Amino acid sequence: MPPASETAASALLDTPHRLEVTGLTRAFAARAVVSDVSLQVAAGQVTCLLGPSGCGKSTTLRMIAGVETPDNGRIQIDGHDVFGPSANLPPEARGVGLMFQDFALFPHLTVAGNVAFGLAGDKAAKMRRVDELLEKVNLSGFGVKHPHELSGGEQQRVALARALAPRPRVMLMDEPFSGLDNRLRDGIRDATLAVLKAEGAAVLLVTHEPEEAMRMADEIALMRDGRIVQRGAPYNVYNAPVDRAAAAFFSDINVIRGISKGALTETPFGAFLTPGHLDGAEVDIVIRPQHLKIDFDRAGRGPYPTMSEGTPARGTVLRARYLGHASLVEFRMDFDGSVLTASVPGVFLPKADTPLWLMIRRDRCYVFPAC
Template sequence: MPDAPRVQIAGLTRRFGGRAVVDDVSLSIAPGQVTCLLGPSGCGKSTTLRMIAGVDRPDAGEIRLDGRLVCDAARSVPPEDRGVGLMFQDFALFPHMSVADNVAFGLSGSRAEKRARAQALLGRVSLDRHIDAYPHELSGGEQQRVALARAIAPRPRVMLMDEPFSGLDDRLRDEIRDQTLEVLKEEGTAVLLVTHEPQEAMRMADEIALMREGRIVQTGAPYNIYNNPVDREAAGFFSDINVISGEVNGALTQTPFGQFLAPGVPDGTRVDIVIRPQHLRIDFDRAGRGPNPTPQDGTPARAVVERARFIGRESLVEFRLEAGPCLTATVPSVFLPKPGTPMWLAIRRDRCFVFPQAKES
């Protein structure tokens, strides 16, 4: 039998100045599960986190932690009585306290017991040799790991994290993210991580809740949410995209790559066909002949190279179709054809998404 949700929120709503900043949000998190609340800045992620923590009060909805009702329209349990851990970008260690005392801050028991708990946790984040140091003697990454040890020291059953790694450089961020995830998983803690970075969510999450304008528009495992986006905007949030527009006629849309199915879409509807750059297939123009298409490819279309750049592990090649829009392809390793080089492009039909165009408000 699956574990009961450790965090369960239903219909959570918060308004400021008559505007719903968080609008009817519901989600649940099981013990040991990492859920990432992902979305652009200002979409309501941090407000949702603050309401779960108890530092902000919802206008509607309810919050349950381990089945216990901690907030609804009639009551709100104070933050200190909710048993949640908090970890933010500004980890704010106490500068006048040693590393040991920072980690042990808020723990009950004798001084020896608190130091033992601090030493055990610092050992798990490879900082036990700094137990008697002070925060100013540590690097930024080391301070971040002390903050992690302090957050989990009271053994919270729920950890709320708001952009906790955004102040670190990329290489250090990856290392500390992985270490944090390992420690929290071992503790069986339910984690809600707020981030605006899709790669961070994909790397850490068991489940992603994609948020936009105060609402959760899609939830799912990283693989599923990446490969089955709910709309064009969701597809574009996770990666660069190419978009080809067309009009549906008889459940088909005509494009430079041939016809594409648009089942169930009424005739006359404008649609966007979305393809990620890594799914464009390219070939040199050999005597005016295009590449031999596979069964999954659409009809090849002739294009001319506009620009090519090497960006590290791959090359980015921009094309202009003879009849149609500009498209971008990514190619592993170094591939730098000269501007003006004619090529053929084909796209994997099974890798395309077809979405009705959003109506202008």
């Protein structure tokens, strides 16, 4: 059952859309970069466009921002066309805020000057908004400093404050944390998310990092080859991948290939239910390393089969590595010489050539057509 946070996310997705994109398409030199992309983002919602480099996610963001012109499609903000058959508003008229990998702060302006840049109104009103945002991003008192006097994390927070200063209805963020030290990212991402939620903008965040998307998003839109192949709450996208490639994008996977016959596929780990696949069709049974169970060898015998974990199969350890939070153990399987990987919480470092037995949790397996 999904956690409470996912239930709340589902409720959020039922609210009216602040940003709605329909059938967005863009080609360069006859090569489709974005193909028929549609998505919706509500006020206060964070949606992550997630995918590998070159899949079209940044191009999608630029089209929504108005710095790239679509070949086809429609973009609406609060129900009004900003791009469509009869509209193509410039970026400054769309009510969007932009944050890119390069924070692009003005080096000759102070922090306060950067945040105030583009704000309308009298000086007093501008400074009230600047002070309000600097407090929200924990930079009170930094207004008189210049960008070169700040750390990377501080510059990122200034860029966020500047983008939010005009109170944009939609916030577009393209890999905004990619230039930060790994040790800083989690804290800065959490602080950024808190500010974005407080401001109530609809947020579309582009990233190629699944962990970042899982950490920040109410909804993930997984892109591949210019198309959105799966959308949903992080829990659902991770635990119900649409295909083998979607499962592999979020984590390492093990793949066991078999032949479906009578809605069953026989493997060295026992039979797997494979309904919906034709007799004689090759199928891939996919399982993540953390869902393999390891047991000890007892003079050539392993544990007894169970309904939930099937038949054990023996392998020998190729190598084991400690990753800080878990141990990763690679096995050469006796039945066909294939390599399977298991992840074990804590420290578990068996020596190479140690025989051990593996079992597979049936409820954590995915079955896809072989690819």
